Amino acid sequence: MVRNVAGLLPELEDEDFYLLSGVEQGMRFSEWVQREKLPRFAGLTEEEVDYRLERCLKRGLIEKKTIQYEGYTLQFEGYDLLALRALVQRDTITEFGSPLGVGKESDVYEVRSYKPLALKYHREGYTNFREVHKERDYTADKEHVSWMYTARKAAEREHDILEELYPDVSVPRPIDQNRHAIVMEKMEGVELSRAKLEDDQVLGVLELLLREVARAHEIGYVHADMSEYNVFVGEDGVTVFDWPQAVPTEHDNAGEFLRRDVENLIGYFRRKYPQHVPDDLDEDEIASAIEDETFETVTALLE
Numbered sequence: 001m002v003r004n005v006a007g008l009l010p011e012l013e014d015e016d017f018y019l020l021s022g023v024e025q026g027m028r029f030s031e032w033v034q035r036e037k038l039p040r041f042a043g044l045t046e047e048e049v050d051y052r053l054e055r056c057l058k059r060g061l062i063e064k065k066t067i068q069y070e071g072y073t074l075q076f077e078g079y080d081l082l083a084l085r086a087l088v089q090r091d092t093i094t095e096f097g098s099p100l101g102v103g104k105e106s107d108v109y110e111v112r113s114y115k116p117l118a119l120k121y122h123r124e125g126y127t128n129f130r131e132v133h134k135e136r137d138y139t140a141d142k143e144h145v146s147w148m149y150t151a152r153k154a155a156e157r158e159h160d161i162l163e164e165l166y167p168d169v170s171v172p173r174p175i176d177q178n179r180h181a182i183v184m185e186k187m188e189g190v191e192l193s194r195a196k197l198e199d200d201q202v203l204g205v206l207e208l209l210l211r212e213v214a215r216a217h218e219i220g221y222v223h224a225d226m227s228e229y230n231v232f233v234g235e236d237g238v239t240v241f242d243w244p245q246a247v248p249t250e251h252d253n254a255g256e257f258l259r260r261d262v263e264n265l266i267g268y269f270r271r272k273y274p275q276h277v278p279d280d281l282d283e284d285e286i287a288s289a290i291e292d293e294t295f296e297t298v299t300a301l302l303e
């Protein structure tokens with residue numbers, strides 16, 4: 001679990017951030033950045049580096065190790081602060097709020113500018129990386145990029161995909177991205193898994209969702225992690241979120257992923273609302289219709 005670092009912003013000084021971004025720069029070359037290299041990476045004097053290292057260590061933003069040499073590495077908390085500060089400096093975020101969700105591979109917080117937004121810090125590769133690398137020789141590092149690189153790539157990817165899909169597909173509007181963080185509009189409503197649909201809404205909501213799947217496919221993407229946990233249902237309809245793993249429709253396995261997405265959705269509705277989902281609804285037929293861009297309504301396929 002990564003701590004919420006927003007409260008540290010007011011007490012940190014510019015030089016603390018020079019140090020943090022100095023460590024970040026050094027980490028392009030090795031996971032543990034040598035102490036001697038920091039003045040150059042950070043643009044600070046020797047004395048200033050020592051003073052800033054202490055302040056950042058004390059706040060858990062960096063970690064120190066003395067194995068073959070004295071080295072420093074960023075903690076996710078330090079990386080979060082670098083991203084958060086960049087987003088604040090460009091006025092994307094003016095207020096920080098409470099957690100909206102802790103996913104397997106992300107932390108999501110409510111933030112604000114002139115309206116409510118959601119800030120998602122990607123955490124891909126974090127846990128795996130820590131376990132795999134615990135016992136490693138830190139100088140032999142080809143994979144040092146790991147968590148920082150993986151998390152940043154996931155955020156860039158999710159932001160790019162949202163930009164391509166919005167507004168044709170009902171996804172959260174993307175606002176900004178920095179490092180491993182993306183900012184998007186805050187969705188209203190609740191997760192489909194927690195929604196209690198009325199009898200006369202069930203088939204309509206399923207159909208809305210399949211239409212979003214079809215529209216995303218037309219634009220060129222298959223979500224590939226479609227489930228009741230990645231869909232919001234609100235007054236104004238449905239929103240499909242959590243896109244970093246989406247695959248282009250040209251991908252070799254796109255057809256397989258599309259079928260799984262359709263099966264996941266329909267399977268969920270069948271389990272939760274058995275009396276409202278027609279038995280003869282054919283997942284494979286729906287997936288094929290989506291591929292052929294002929295999908296219109298569930299009822300049309302049943303006729």
Ligand SMILES: Nc1ncnc2c1ncn2[C@@H]1O[C@H](COP(=O)(O)OP(=O)(O)OP(=O)(O)O)[C@@H](O)[C@H]1O
Nearest residue numbers: 100101103104105106108118172184185186187242
């Ligand atoms: N734009 C948003 N507005 C409001 N809440 C959001 C928004 N984006 C995400 N959330 C909340 O945060 C949770 C985690 O988000 P998301 O599913 O994108 O992350 P994840 O870590 O990839 O999830 P998973 O557990 O599926 O891997 C969501 O279930 C949702 O409750």
Ligand SMILES: [Mg+2]
Nearest residue numbers: 103229230242
């Ligand atoms: Mg999710």
